[in-house]
Structures are given as C-alpha cells and as structure tokens.
Amino acid sequence: MSKLILPTLLILVVCFVFLSIRILFKKNGRFPNTHVSGSKAMRDRGIHCAQSQDFEMRHKKRGVAEFKK
Numbered sequence: 001m002s003k004l005i006l007p008t009l010l011i012l013v014v015c016f017v018f019l020s021i022r023i024l025f026k027k028n029g030r031f032p033n034t035h036v037s038g039s040k041a042m043r044d045r046g047i048h049c050a051q052s053q054d055f056e057m058r059h060k061k062r063g064v065a066e067f068k069k
Helices: 002-025 040-045 050-059 064-068
Strands: none
Touching: none
C-alpha cells in the first residue's frame, strides 16, 4: 500500500506544478478566465452566459406593454 501512495503523491505534485507554472512564475499571474463573458469576441457579439442573461431579465424595468399581458 505504501509503495503505491508515494508514487501517486509524486505524480500529483508534478501535475500541480506543471498546471500552475504560469500562475506562480508570471508577475500578477492569474487563472485564465474561461467564462463566456471573459471572451472579448463574445462580448463584441453581445453574447452573455445564461446566468448573466437571467439576471438582466429579472432586473430589467418592465414597460407598460409587458404589464398588459
């Protein structure tokens, strides 16, 4: 059992280091923003994530025509 734990931990540490190289060694390094609103091309097209669109619709001021329905 202990023969398996040590190599497993070593593999996990190596993977963590490889995944975090950019964050650890770059000045002001951050995790990449993979959210839909984090993409400039999506923002330019007016595409938002479902949560943002839902929030906007819930907090949008309703016009007179919507109250008549």
